[in-house]
Amino acid sequence: xxxxxxxxxxxxxxxxxxxxxxxxxxxxxxxxxxxxxxxxxxxxxxxxxxxxxxxxxxxxxxxxxxxxxxxxxxxxxxxxxxxxxxxxxxxxxxxxxxxxxxxxxxxxxxxxxxxxxxxxxxxxxxxxxxxxxxxxxxxxxxxxxxxxxxxxxxxxxxxxxxxxxxxxxxxxxxxxxxxxxxxxxxxxxxxxxxxxxxxxxxxxxxxxxxxxxxxxxxxxxxxxxxxxxxxxxxxxxxxxxxxxxxxxxxxxxxxxxxxxxxxxxxxxxxxxxxxxxxxxxxxxxxxxxxxxxxxxxxxxxxxxxxx
Amino acid sequence: xxxxxxxxxxxxxxxxxxxxxxxxxxxxxxxxxxxxxxxxxxxxxxxxxxxxxxxxxxxxxxxxxxxxxxxxxxxxxxxxxxxxxxxxxxxxxxxxxxxxxxxxxxxxxxxxxxxxxxxxxxxxxxxxxxxxxxxxxxxxxxxxxxxxxxxxxxxxxxxxxxxxxxxxxxxxxxxxxxxxxxxxxxxxxxxxxxxxxxxxxxxxxxxxxxxxxxxxxxxxxxxxxxxxxxxxxxxxxxxxxxxxxxxxxxxxxxxxxxxxxxxxxxxxxxxxxxxxxxxxxxxxxxxxxxxxxxxxxxxxxxxxxxxxxxxxxxxxxxxxxxx
Numbered sequence: 001x002x003x004x005x006x007x008x009x010x011x012x013x014x015x016x017x018x019x020x021x022x023x024x025x026x027x028x029x030x031x032x033x034x035x036x037x038x039x040x041x042x043x044x045x046x047x048x049x050x051x052x053x054x055x056x057x058x059x060x061x062x063x064x065x066x067x068x069x070x071x072x073x074x075x076x077x078x079x080x081x082x083x084x085x086x087x088x089x090x091x092x093x094x095x096x097x098x099x100x101x102x103x104x105x106x107x108x109x110x111x112x113x114x115x116x117x118x119x120x121x122x123x124x125x126x127x128x129x130x131x132x133x134x135x136x137x138x139x140x141x142x143x144x145x146x147x148x149x150x151x152x153x154x155x156x157x158x159x160x161x162x163x164x165x166x167x168x169x170x171x172x173x174x175x176x177x178x179x180x181x182x183x184x185x186x187x188x189x190x191x192x193x194x195x196x197x198x199x200x201x202x203x204x205x206x207x208x209x210x211x212x213x214x215x216x217x218x219x220x221x222x223x224x225x226x227x228x229x230x231x232x233x234x235x236x237x238x239x240x241x242x243x244x245x246x247x248x249x250x251x252x253x254x255x256x257x258x259x260x261x262x263x264x265x266x267x268x269x270x271x272x273x274x275x276x277x278x279x280x281x282x283x284x285x286x287x288x289x290x291x292x293x294x295x296x297x298x299x300x301x302x303x304x305x306x307x
Numbered sequence: 308x309x310x311x312x313x314x315x316x317x318x319x320x321x322x323x324x325x326x327x328x329x330x331x332x333x334x335x336x337x338x339x340x341x342x343x344x345x346x347x348x349x350x351x352x353x354x355x356x357x358x359x360x361x362x363x364x365x366x367x368x369x370x371x372x373x374x375x376x377x378x379x380x381x382x383x384x385x386x387x388x389x390x391x392x393x394x395x396x397x398x399x400x401x402x403x404x405x406x407x408x409x410x411x412x413x414x415x416x417x418x419x420x421x422x423x424x425x426x427x428x429x430x431x432x433x434x435x436x437x438x439x440x441x442x443x444x445x446x447x448x449x450x451x452x453x454x455x456x457x458x459x460x461x462x463x464x465x466x467x468x469x470x471x472x473x474x475x476x477x478x479x480x481x482x483x484x485x486x487x488x489x490x491x492x493x494x495x496x497x498x499x500x501x502x503x504x505x506x507x508x509x510x511x512x513x514x515x516x517x518x519x520x521x522x523x524x525x526x527x528x529x530x531x532x533x534x535x536x537x538x539x540x541x542x543x544x545x546x547x548x549x550x551x552x553x554x555x556x557x558x559x560x561x562x563x564x565x566x567x568x569x570x571x572x573x574x575x576x577x578x579x580x581x582x583x584x585x586x587x588x589x590x591x592x593x594x595x596x597x598x599x600x601x602x603x604x605x606x607x608x609x610x611x612x613x614x615x616x617x618x619x620x621x622x623x624x625x626x627x628x629x630x
Binding site: 022140150 | 357562589592616
């Protein structure tokens with residue numbers, strides 16, 4: 001187990017590095033002139049150009065710039081944007097919003113997705129089961145962009161239940177965007193749970209439990225659910241990593257100042273350091289949660305041994 | 308062999324879509340013809356209503372993309388009269404008018420072409436990349452596989468929309484052909500570049516699974532080269548899962564295109580695009596909700612068409628899920 005974790009950790013290093021090089025080279029391969037862009041129409045004195053060029057290593061070849069960036073990264077320095085604000089501060093300001101959004105989304109996945117999946121799995125081919133199947137298909141097919149507008153239009157404007165933008169109303173403002181962000185995964189959780197339960201209900205140990213005369217409730221809760229939830233728990237775990245990096249559209253439409261909207265603004269403004277910093281963070285989350293899930297799998301399911 | 312064994316074997320063969328020659332068809336109690344994977348799949352598809360909904364919608368939108376004039380009810384999407392600005396839907400103009408006073412139905416209908424072109428083009432590139440890289444990684448294994456799989460991991464860790472967003476933002480300022488065009492080709496290529504990994508993994512695992520089978524060993528013993536074994540013996544076995552994946556991915560790409568365009572880095576005005584229409588309509592959502600609603604509905608139906616067909620195909624092609 002320890003060896004497996006160590007090997008996986010080692011394997012994440014080239015992936016992390018590769019992803020940051022990839023995004024770094026796309027961002028900085030820009031032929032545009034960021035100093036000119038920063039100054040707009042006003043003339044820039046050669047002295048200022050020189051200082052800025054040196055500070056941001058704009059004259060060095062790409063690999064040198066990356067090396068400088070990497071050196072800073074290991075000292076906890078993600079660089080500064082062109083206005084001189086440290087990227088780390090920007091992340092500290094915006095990350096809590098995204099984390100809150102992710103928490104709300106995961107709660108929706110568990111509460112709605114899991115419940116629907118369990119009920120559908122227990123009563124296979126019932127009316128409710130078919131309802132879950134059809135509605136999850138529809139939900140998966142609705143682009144998150146459309147879903148966001150639909151939710152704003154229906155629950156925000158027509159019914160007036162939820163605020164449609166911003167974070168002024170605290171956690172309440174996260175309900176609608178959280179639901180929208182969760183929708184796709186929620187449908188997947190429902191389907192996964194349903195299949196998993198239906199499969200486990202046919203297993204030998206369930207037949208044994210029935211033969212022992214255990215009450216149906218106990219068979220489902222104690223025996224079937226525990227085993228069926230293993231793939232679901234691991235999916236939700238991995239999904240956390242994806243949600244943390246995938247909220248660009250949701251945060252933009254609902255005007256939430258999280259890392260997704262921040263990175264989108266930075267891409268538009270060609271703030272290279274911010275883009276690279278946040279994207280690297282997103283990649284880190286993604287890889288980290290996937291690693292956690294793989295290890296968790298072995299803990300939850302003793303049949304899996306990584307040796 | 309007893310009759311029961313014969314029947315079991317025959318059942319296994321039908322499910323695997325192959326024949327071992329051990330079960331003689333004459334003892335098969337259920338069928339007197341050889342069922343292939345595809346004929347079984349077609350039989351299952353025919354009975355699936357979701358497949359038919361998807362198929363009808365796909366045909367509808369494909370025709371709409373080729374000859375939008377037929378669906379535009381004789382309206383020219385570029386003939387606008389500001390007096391009609393944001394007029395609500397009516398019997399003559401089913402989708403109402405947009406801000407410029409243009410007939411909205413024809414504008415929405417003309418948007419199908421770009422969406423489908425981008426969806427199909429991106430998926431073709433994804434398949435070319437995915438099949439080539441996946442087949443090489445799976446077939447040669449070892450260091451080659453290690454390197455190619457890590458490269459796929461790297462791309463996989465970047466969210467699709469994010470990668471395409473960065474590339475498309477930078478694109479127009481580069482000298483890379485197509486990518487610097489801000490047209491459908493650029494959007495499709497950007498999405499393909501950050502979306503080929505799943506296809507690669509699918510093909511890779513299929514190739515690894517099939518590579519050690521007896522018929523591949525037989526082909527090698529008869530002197531077949533690597534290329535021939537890959538193309539003639541291994542890849543045909545990977546077709547089924549890739550086909551399912553392809554169908555669903557066209558839908559996913561169409562949704563991603565609308566999103567990128569909405570975010571301002573995809574197609575640009577005056578192109579016909581549902582993403583642009585949603586973006587333009589969102590500021591008027593209180594007074595003229597139809598401006599957001601109609602392109603959203605049509606976009607959703609298009610995406611749904613491909614996802615429904617892909618889902619149905621998966622159920623039909625995977626014998627394990629057949630009850």
